[in-house]
Amino acid sequence: MADQERYIDEAYKILKRIDGEKKASVELDNIKETVTTEEGGIKLLFAPKMRLALIIGLVLPFISQLSGITTVMYYAPAIFEKAGFQSGSAMGGAVLIGFFNMIFTVIAIWRIDVWGRKPLLIWGFIGLSIALTFIGWLFYTNNGSELLMGGFIFYIAVFAATLGPGVWVVISEIYPTNIRGRAMSLATLSLFFGSTVVTQTYPMLRESLGIGLTFVLYGLAMLPAAYFVKRFIPETKGKTLEEIEHYWKDEKSEAVKEESKSEVLV
The missing domain is CATH 1.20.1250.20 (MFS general substrate transporter like domains)
Known part of the structure; x- marks a missing residue:
């Protein structure tokens, strides 16, 4: 968890240097949302409730x-x-x-x-x-x-x-x-x-x-x-x-x- 926070902080610093503070926050939120959705999608695809659909x-x-x-x-x-x-x-x-x-x-x-x-x-x-x-x-x-x-x-x-x-x-x-x-x-x-x-x-x-x-x-x-x-x-x-x-x-x-x-x- 600590490593994850460190990577997020480093990503924010890089985005801030490239796009500025305001835009960096928006970009980082979008990245987090995408990762969460994709991870949830993979879990849901193989979840028991979706077994018959699969x-x-x-x-x-x-x-x-x-x-x-x-x-x-x-x-x-x-x-x-x-x-x-x-x-x-x-x-x-x-x-x-x-x-x-x-x-x-x-x-x-x-x-x-x-x-x-x-x-x-x-x-x-x-x-x-x-x-x-x-x-x-x-x-x-x-x-x-x-x-x-x-x-x-x-x-x-x-x-x-x-x-x-x-x-x-x-x-x-x-x-x-x-x-x-x-x-x-x-x-x-x-x-x-x-x-x-x-x-x-x-x-x-x-x-x-x-x-x-x-x-x-x-x-x-x-x-x-x-x-x-x-x-x-x-x-x-x-x-x-x-x-x-x-x-x-x-x-x-x-x-x-x-x-x-x-x-x-x-």
Whole structure:
């Protein structure tokens, strides 16, 4: 404690020489406030009351990648060639996928405050499960390329309209302001980890299971993901930061919890 006071006195003397006495006091107060906020933020991030929020921030981005979205975007031309498209048509299909991704992302941004975050994620995971299982079945049975293209358009539309923006909206809203930056950084790390795992394992799964069963496997993974959202993630639409923080503290939050449950029609 004595050392800390000595460092503060030395810092004040340096600031005083640079900016003058009045400005030095203001600068020192700002520095103290910043340090206190950052230390409190780190402690709060790993505090027991924020444990579930931290788990959600790590799990949700990861399971969104189990939908295989990175694989589809990265391997799209090769996937379409495997489905029987010519090289030029396969590249055109990849461009079409990107186009629908953009269109439905815009729609989601426009409508997300109407639909709500939690229903958006639940129905997104369910829709992706249906789309991926359908795509896997088409590959497995060698059905027509037109149906396959339709399946991929449906798949990308569902992802872009739900998980694409929804995951990040939820994560940005479940944390108090003073830990949001660090929490979002951990969420981003989790997303890239999930993306790497799925992208690197796809070639191995394709060789061992076949492309059809690989997509079916991705589809099956979406069902426990939907349950995770339904069971653990609160609805944040229309909630203030204080209400969300009270939710995690479990102080006078029963109304928030009940409203969160009632807003999910599943």
